[in-house]
Amino acid sequence: MNSKAKSKSNVQGFGNFLSGMIMPNIGAIIAWGLITTLFIGTGWLPNKELESMVSPMLTYIIPGLIAYQGGKLVGGNRGAVMGIIAATGVIVGSDYVMFLGAMIIGPVAGWVIKKFDEAVEGKVKAGFEMLVNNFSIGILGMILAIIGYYLVGPFMGAILSVLDSGVQFMVKNSILPLVAIFVEPAKVLFLNNAINHGVFTPLAVDQVAEAGKSIMYLIETNPGPGLGVLLAYWMFSKDKVTKTSAPGAIIIHFFGGIHEIYFPYILMNPILLLSTIGGSLAALLYYTIFNLGLAGPASPGSILAYLGMAPKGSTIAVLFGAVIAAAVSFVISIPLIKRANKKSSNLEDATMKIKEMKAESKGLGNTPINKIIFACDAGMGSSAMGATVLKKKLKEAGLSEIEVEHASVSEIPKDAKLVVVHKDLAERAAKSAPEAKLVTITNFMAAPEYDMVVDDLKKLYSQIH
Incomplete structure (x- = not known):
């Protein structure tokens, strides 16, 4: 394996590990997003009693689930229990929602109990196994919870404060759309889940808690840029295999939300990254100007999930952003695909x-x-x-x-x-x-x-x- 391929594989692997803590819990985040969209004061069906579920789910349940999954990835079932114990300290040790804190303390807790188990393996006297197993998690979990409360929670709170200020600065100065320059190439390298669930989702939850929506949910998940490329392939490509496969890919991508389906079409002609970057940038500029966002993650990135997470009164506006992205991407793709038709590589x-x-x-x-x-x-x-x-x-x-x-x-x-x-x-x-x-x-x-x-x-x- 050459150094470039190894670096790419390592980045993908790390990104997969981050998203591996979020992906299994996406259903819980969506449930919280739906409850927020429906029942908060500005929701579709305002209800004070049901709104009371919003804060506990966001503050305790979802970070706990993330830490549980992170601990399990490293230390199995015992690591999972350690993860959620340790996460308690991180959660109550900060005023911020501790998605990122849970993504750190969970795997650390899993690693600690894994190393402990390896150290005592074969050294525990018969009849004392259950005692050692239970008290090791209890004592080590307590210690990590205390460390989480006094160190990890405040430290991650400070980091989140800086990140949140950075996001607000980019939004206010209309430079957030420039992230498309980095996001779209990273997506086709199969870092889409890592970017969306490992980075944008943790940043978005605080914005939703404050404003009921977040533009961060609209960055990676927009199906418009990929749709524009696939439509251009379908209408203008002279390659029979590509042309005939594009319609099916359009349905799976746009309605099924599986964005990976269009990545090979980009990799086959990498200059088409200009199309997806252009489409994403245009949509993000529109979303920034009109202060739009989603109440929860659109996962998978289907237009149906996209609209389902739109706050009350903004469904058409959110849809229009996807249309803008598709239109810009389509227009840019046409000459690039016609140019590719003259080449033999297809x-x-x-x-x-x-x-x-x-x-x-x-x-x-x-x-x-x-x-x-x-x-x-x-x-x-x-x-x-x-x-x-x-x-x-x-x-x-x-x-x-x-x-x-x-x-x-x-x-x-x-x-x-x-x-x-x-x-x-x-x-x-x-x-x-x-x-x-x-x-x-x-x-x-x-x-x-x-x-x-x-x-x-x-x-x-x-x-x-």
Whole structure:
């Protein structure tokens, strides 16, 4: 692995770890966002009794869940319990909502109990195991909660104060849209979940608590920029594979909210980043000028989720921002795609190269394969869609007995023998499952590798039977 690829893999891995604490709890954040949207004084259905749930969920429940998940990622179930104990000190030790504090103290607590368990393994006398297990969590958890109260909580509160001031400065001076220059390239490198859930969501919650909405929820999740690129491909591309796959990608991206579906179309012609940057910048400028935001995270980034999280009275205004992003992205994409039509590099050529590589490939070997793992960054969006596509193809080929599961690229089952993953996540997949055979794809909808896998499996099973 060269240094550039290793750095990219490390950044993706760290981002995945951050989003791994948030993603499993997105449902809870959405529930809080819906309660806020509906029942606060300016909501759709104002209700003082139900509004009383807003503050406890935001202050205690969600940070506790994040710390629990962070501890579990590092130290298993015991780490999860440690995480939520330690998070109590951080939560009450600051006046800010401690999403970021929970993302720090949770993994630290998991690491502490993991190291303790390793240190005492084999040294505890028979009959004292339960006593040691329970009191170790109780004592170490208490110590970390105290440290969280006096050190971590105030420290993270100071950091959040600086970050919040920075965001307010950018909004007031209309320079927040410039973050699109960094966000859009990072997204296509599969850092979208890390950016949205690891950075923007923790910053947004305080703004929602104060104003009932936050523009931070509108930055990464806007489906408009990607829609503009896909529409331009559909209408102006001369590559048959790209042109025919674009309509399906549009539906999955815009209504399903799986933004990863358009990343390969950008990676195939990287200059199209100008389109997504332009679309995102234009929409953010509009959102900034008219002081718009969402009451909760639009996850996945579907236009339906986008509108569902819009505060009362701003649904049409929020929708118009997505339209602006799509229109600007579409207009910029047209000449860039027409320019690309004159070049030979396209999905059709990629398909031919794959077929040539297949002729030189040793196939899947002679080991029976009963389960295929489709992996993506978070293990929830593009991998679930890809697994569905592959299941259908296997069923049509009479191989329905082969299971296809989806997973995070960082948590591929150790017994996995065949893993399908996007090429930009291949390094992380190889590290996560070193013994598995990797099949890398470049396009989730029209990947010729799907048919290659099915053909190889048919040959393998015909030899076995």
